[in-house]
Amino acid sequence: MCNHVGHRRAPSIYCILPPHMLKEIAKNGTPAQRSVAIDTLATDHSFRQIRSVQSVLLAPKRGSAVAPVPAVPSAHRTIYTANQTETLPGTLVRSEGNPKSSDISVDEAYDGLGSTFEFYLEIFHRNSIDDAGMPLIGSVHYGQQYDNAFWNSQQMVFGDGDGTLFNRFTIALEVIGHELTHGVTEHAAGLLYSGQPGALNESVSDVFGSLIKQYTLKQTADKADWLIGAGLLASGVKGVALRSMKEPGTAYDDPVLGKDPQPAEMSQYVNTAQDNHGVHINSGIPNRAFCLAALDIGGHAWDKAGRVWYETLNDSHLKPNTNFKSFATLTVSNANRLYGSGSAEAKAVGTAWKTVGVL
Structure with missing residues (x-):
């Protein structure tokens, strides 16, 4: 399937939890819930501000070597833990082919990335997000009780939730598939985010x-x-x-x-x-x-x-x-x-x- 390379837009942050829901929590929640919601909104806003700078710094230099696409498409997953910090990607905890860990969030993220890769390959013959074998990266335990999950055009990031309103954000496979599909849309159509x-x-x-x-x-x-x-x-x-x-x-x-x-x-x-x-x-x-x-x-x-x-x-x-x-x-x-x-x-x-x- 031909992708619209010319349509691709600058990298963005796509969060599963909409701001209107977080604003309701900031207005109606307990003091602890309001604090978490406000912190999450602030973090999401900050990430959007620095994303354009990161995309320039991390872009491949002209003439730099490009990794070859494997002849046989296969998933290449790496899962990190941010250890409740906001530093990405964090510490590597599971790579492609490694056995299950003792951390349910790590394993849910690993399985979710794999299920998404398999779906696009088996049903639409698409080789990962970019149709060119893009490695799939996920970071779990992001921030302190961070109430969101997002795709930042390079990787998936999952918060643990606050435990009173939201559970861990790796719990729903469709959320992982949703966020990774923002990457597919970036590469295929570049739909404006407004x-x-x-x-x-x-x-x-x-x-x-x-x-x-x-x-x-x-x-x-x-x-x-x-x-x-x-x-x-x-x-x-x-x-x-x-x-x-x-x-x-x-x-x-x-x-x-x-x-x-x-x-x-x-x-x-x-x-x-x-x-x-x-x-x-x-x-x-x-x-x-x-x-x-x-x-x-x-x-x-x-x-x-x-x-x-x-x-x-x-x-x-x-x-x-x-x-x-x-x-x-x-x-x-x-x-x-x-x-x-x-x-x-x-x-x-x-x-x-x-x-x-x-x-």
Whole structure:
């Protein structure tokens, strides 16, 4: 599959926990919870500020040797521990092929990176994030009770959570798949991280994060939970996950976290300057469209609906500033191309977008 090298944007920070949720905690939580939320927000902001500088310093020098791509694609994973500091990558604790450690976070990160690599290779014949054998790096135990996980264009980083609102951020496979898929989108399409293109960026990560979990569990679309961050909310929190692709706006309703703000259709689209103009909020609309299409088509969601979305992500007509309607039109076009004009699959995709009010 041809990647849009020319579309690739400057490296960014993509966090699984949206700022609006952290701001709710900073407003409604206990003093300890508020302190953790404020620290997490500050850390996320600082990382975004220094990222552009790091990308220049760490970029390969012109004329420098480039490691050859292995003839047979294979995962190359390294897991580090930051030891509750904010220094990356930290201390190496597990490399590719090493046995399990005594640290569940290390092993969950290792397995999650492996499941993501396997999914993209087996289903889409994609050789890692960049389709060129990119090594997969993860750092666990980042910061003090850090309530987030993120992809920084070079590696995955996982916080331990505060234990009262959030569990360890390695606990949900779809979160790992979500974050690594931001890397795929960077290399394939370079969707701008703001407004509707940014919400599509987030939605694509949710789609493939969910598919990675479904593929690992060998679930059909009707058996999947369609949740992002299942198991991440600590005991006592009123909610089931960070987001629901099947029913956006229903994932949580908690005195501290607030209520899930995701809309399920365009009539509920949220116009806001926060969260890069609502990238984590309005992603609920394309999320639901994919879920509806996958359920309508039936079977394993990665086989047909997932293929349509992946082909669209790599479509030369997909531009960095693509909006919902343009993306939806491309998915219908690709479904017609893949499965035949007027096919049941193409009709399912078109109907899904019409149901959420995009087409």
